[in-house]
Amino acid sequence: MENLKFKFFCSFIFTLLLLPSCIKEHEKTLSPNDVIVTINAPLNTQEYEAGDTVFIKIDIASPSEIHGYELHVLRLADTTEIINIDKDAHQSHYTINEYFVNEGKVHSDMELTIKAHVDDNGSVKTGNVRFHCHEK
Numbered sequence: 001m002e003n004l005k006f007k008f009f010c011s012f013i014f015t016l017l018l019l020p021s022c023i024k025e026h027e028k029t030l031s032p033n034d035v036i037v038t039i040n041a042p043l044n045t046q047e048y049e050a051g052d053t054v055f056i057k058i059d060i061a062s063p064s065e066i067h068g069y070e071l072h073v074l075r076l077a078d079t080t081e082i083i084n085i086d087k088d089a090h091q092s093h094y095t096i097n098e099y100f101v102n103e104g105k106v107h108s109d110m111e112l113t114i115k116a117h118v119d120d121n122g123s124v125k126t127g128n129v130r131f132h133c134h135e136k
Contacts, residue, residue: 035116036061037127042112044129050104050136056083058096058127060116065092067117073100075133077108088117104136 040057048054060069067090073083082100096114109132116125 030062030064030066030118032116032118032123032125034063035066035118035125037114037116037125039112039114039127039129042129042131044131046131048102048131048133050102050134052102052133053099054102054110054131054133056096056098056100056112058094058114060094060096060114060125062092062116062118065090067119069094069096069117070113070115071096071098072111072113074111074113075106075108076111076130077106080106082110102133104134106133107135108133 036059038059038061040059041055042048054073056071056073058071060066068086068088070087071083071085072081074081083098085098087094094116109130111128111130113126113128117123118125
C-alpha cells in the first residue's frame with residue numbers, strides 16, 4: 001500500500017511540473033507590441049469619388065496565435081457603420097481583403113479601425129486610417 005501511495009504521489013508531482021509547459025506560449029508572453037498591423041489600403045487621406053470601389057487590404061502578423069480581429073468602417077458625417085466584421089479564428093496571421101462601393105450618398109470623412117484581439121484579457125493592437133468619400 002505504501003508503494004501505491006508513493007507512485008501516486010510521484011505521478012501527481014510530475015503532473016504539476018508538466019502542467020505549466022502545456023500552457024500556450026502566447027498566453028505567457030504575447031503583448032500588443034508583438035503584433036504587427038499593416039493597413040495597405042485605403043491610405044490615410046485618400047479620396048474616393050462616387051462610384052469608386054474602396055478596397056480594404058490589411059495584414060495582421062503575430063509571433064504566435066491571436067484570438068481574432070474586428071474591422072469597422074464608419075462614415076463620420078452621420079456615424080453610419082459601413083463595415084462591421086468580427087472574426088474569431090485563432091491564427092497567427094490574417095490577410096484581410098474587403099471592399100465596398102462609395103455610393104456617393106453623403107460627402108464625408110470615413111474612418112477604418114482594425115482591432116487585433118491579442119488575448120482573453122481584452123488586450124488589443126489597434127490601427128486606423130481616415131479617408132474621404134465624395135457624394136454625387
